[in-house]
Amino acid sequence: MPALLPPLFQQGRSDEFARSGKILSLAASPRDDAVALFASSNGNVQLPQENESSSSQRNIYFARPHDAPTSERRIFVTDTSIIFAAMQKLRSDARARNVDMSEDDTCVRAMNKLTLDYINFCKECCVYCSRDMPRSEPLQFSAEHYRRLYTCFSLFSMLYVPEPGYDSVPVGDELMEWLNVHYVEPTTEEGDHLSSLERPWEDETFWPYLTRAVVRGLSRASSFFLDTLSGHPSPFLQELSKHLMPLVTNHPRLHQFTAERDFAIAARRWHDKVKGLRLELDRVPEDVREDSFENWWGRIDDIVGILEGREEVVKRVCIDLGGDWKEVCAVWCVFVNTRIRRAELPDLVSDLLDEMPPDPTNLEDVVHSAMFLGKPTNVLAEAQRLDIWLAAHLADMMEALDLIDKEPDDSELTLREHYILSYCEYMRSDPGLWRITVDYLCTCGEIGQQMADEVLMRVPLRLQPPKDAADADEESARIRSGTLAGVLKEVNASCYEHKREAVRRMVCRIAAQTFMKENEYGLAVSYCVSAEDWTGLGHVVDRMLDVYITHGPQQYARSVAKIAPSLQTLRAESKANGIFVYRLMFAVRFAEFHHRRLSGDLQEAAFDLVSMLREEIAPKSWWAVLLSDAVELLQNSENMFFTSVDATLLLHRLEEIHIRSSQGSADEYLAILARTTKTGGEAHALQRLQVVRLALARYYAKCAVIGVGGRTVIGAVH
Structure with a gap:
């Protein structure tokens, strides 16, 4: 502490x-x-x-265990996730075709391309980070870091994901090409310096440069500087360089031949010519083997020794030039044993590492050595120390190639899943990467899917109308217009994509609760229906009806105005719970009744009120409220909106309320009406009902004077 x-x-x-x-x-x-x-x-x-x-x-x-990705790292994580998604699609297709990815040429060819995509992204990020340019924030990882990822993934591709048919061919040319791409020696600057000199052999860097150019197979540079030796004062060296030049230039390489047999024949003939050069070299008198700057004969002897494939010369020269075990391995496969295959590299590298062990402080070198030794589990362990991104994506490829065990361990996770989940923990340091994190988690079996569920349920939906951000205002406005937008849309899309239906419903339930708190009842109902949350729908209906009780009919009618479309969807939903459908139906019809009443359409309002009672849409607890609201229509001096049958129905409902209330069920019939009174007491509710009884009595009297009452009577009178 x-x-x-x-x-x-x-x-x-x-x-x-x-x-x-x-x-x-x-x-x-x-x-x-x-x-x-x-x-x-x-x-x-x-x-x-x-x-x-x-x-x-x-x-x-x-x-926190990890620093959240900054701009350049975020782009890297996001872009490479696209390749990862393509790899999962390839896995899915292979399962559908019931094929082993490591043995199917189509899958291997596709994986080869995907590894190249990873390599190119590493390279591009390395180039970007190496540019000297103004930046809005410091780089989180240096160009050197991405260069290490670049070398590791390209080596993995070369050793483990070759094109179909190339896995059993000699590997020397590919290995040398990888070495030349990632560890450039000799440098261009050295070549430019030497080429500017009139007598370059007098420079101390000439022979190391020429030797390394020959060792690395750089035939153009080699032939150029061998040609400069035609001006050397020693006629012996002039002659030797003349014979050495075509040997270096015409060194047979496997890629130049369509058949390995042709390559082997050409290689034997070439070695015969090297033997001839050796004879010429040995005939040079000892007293002329040096000039005033260098023992040129010893330098040529080293070059010829490498061309001959002499093991001790290869090791010594590479070490003298500052090379490591990787360079010795590549030179060995090109000059010593030109027929060596990928499967034979571990034995060779094991012997080399005994003499030239990797640098334990250089994680890049340790990862390389594990790859050459054919130890995938060690590769992943060391790659995790270098960058969890590297370990996760290598593990994903390795499992598909059957390089690591696919069986779960005691934790019920495979080795691949261990590294993918570790990478997801890293991505969780940036909540903005939640969707990519979920994509990765959902590839890790039931445990990964459960972790993805927890991430999805905790994504901030940003449903509240913000005060400042214009973009968020637009998003909020779109959601409130009934459009699925913004984060809520992305979460729903992710749930659909990964078949996380239970989570989708939970998210919709959370959205419904948010909208209910903001009195957005139409949206709350819509998301309750989407979540199939019938209990939640009941709570929304209760909150809607509470608006009537606490704020009156005008605000209630306005609050419930947008719910009708949701009701139509709900009535067509076979899974909907009937009880809650009827409760919502009543809330909507009750709002429509008051909307018509307040807008002056009293005839239709009366029809709505009677229909709610006759069709038993209105709950018994709301009968007293409906009857109380009917007083205005019953007391209208200009029109009669109810037939005698309608009035009789109202009277029957009123009598049932009185009878049941007197029998001890007052709470069931009078509680809501009581809440709309000033005191909220049962006595005031009964007084309101007395007003209803009086209005009905007068209405009957009026019906008796006219005839039979209501619309029927009016029509008869006319």
Whole structure:
């Protein structure tokens, strides 16, 4: 704890902290990989009063195991996820065709292309980071880091994912090409310097440059500087360089031949010519083998020794030139054993590493050595130390190629899944990468899918109308117009893509609760239906009806105006719970009744009111409210909106309320009407119903005067 600022306790005082009755507690963030550390009370110990008020022990320390990706790293993670997705599509297609990916040429060819895509992204990021340009923020990883990823993935591709048919051919040319691409020697600057000299052999870098150019198979550079030796004062060296030049230029390479047999024949003939050059070299008198700068004969002897494929010369010369075991291996496969295959490399490299072990402090070199030795599990362990991105994507490829075990261990995870999940933990440091994180997690079996569910349920939906951000305002407006947009749309899309239906419903339930809190009842109903959350729908209906009770019919009618489309969808939904459908239907019809009443369409309002009672849409608890709202229509002096049959129905409902209330069911019939009164008491509710009874009595009297009552009577009179 001394590393915490301010310190939780002083160094060497941990025992004192423990005796204080405090313990160190930890809380994990539900949104990312951050944790909060803080001192909390030990329930088994009674704390002294001063400890309770100690400010140093009220501090909360936030920590995280990974730094969140910055701009260049975020682009790298995002772009390479596209390749990962293509790899998962390839896996899925292979399962559908019931083929082994490692043995199917189509799959191997596709994986070869995907590894090249990974390599190119590493290369592009390396180039980008190496540019000297103004940046909005410092680079999180250097160009050197991405260069290491570039070399490791390209070596993996060369050794383990060759084109179909190339896995059993000699590997020397490909190995040398990989070495030349990633470890450039000799450098262009050295060549430019030497070519500018009139007598380049007098420069101390000439012979190392020429030797390395020959060793690396750089025939153009080799022949150019061999040609400059035609001006050397020694006629012996002039003659030798003349014979050496075509040998270097015409060195047979496998890619130049259509059949390996033709390559082997050409290689034998070429070696015969090298033997002839050796005879010429040995005939040079010893007293003329040096000039005033260098023992040129010894240098030529080294070059010829390499062309001859002499093992001890190859090792010695490469080491003298500053090369390592990788360079010795490549030169060995080109000059010593030209027929060596990929499967034979581990034995060769094992012997070389005994003499030239890899640098344990250089993770790149350690990863390379594990790849050459054919130890995939070691490769992944070391790659994780270099970059978890590398380990995760190599593991994904390795499992498809049957290089690592596909069986789960005691934790019910395969080796691939271990590294993918570790990479997902890294991505969780940036909550903005949630969708990519979910894509990776869902490729890791049931455990990964469960982890993906937790991520999806914790994505901030940003449904509340923001105060400042214009873009978010637009997103919020689109959602409130009924359009699935923004983060909510992305979460739904991710759930559909990965078949996480339970999570999709949970997210819709969360959205419904948010909209209900904001009185967006139409949206709340819509998302409850999408979530098939019938209990939640019931809560929304209750909240809607509460608007009528607390704010009156005008605001209620306005609040429920947008719910009718959701009701139509719900009535067509076979899985919908009938009880909640009827409750919602009543809320909508009740709002329509008040909308018509408030807008002056009283005849239709009366029809709505009677229909709700006759069709038993209205719950019994709301009968008293409907009857109370009918008073205005019953007392209208200009028109009669109810038939005698309608009035009789109203009277029957009123009588049932009175009878059942007197029998002890007042709460069931009068509670809601009572809440709409000033005191909220049962007595006032009964007074309101007396007004209804009086209005109905007068209405009947009016019907008796006219005839039979209502619309039928009016029509007869006319």
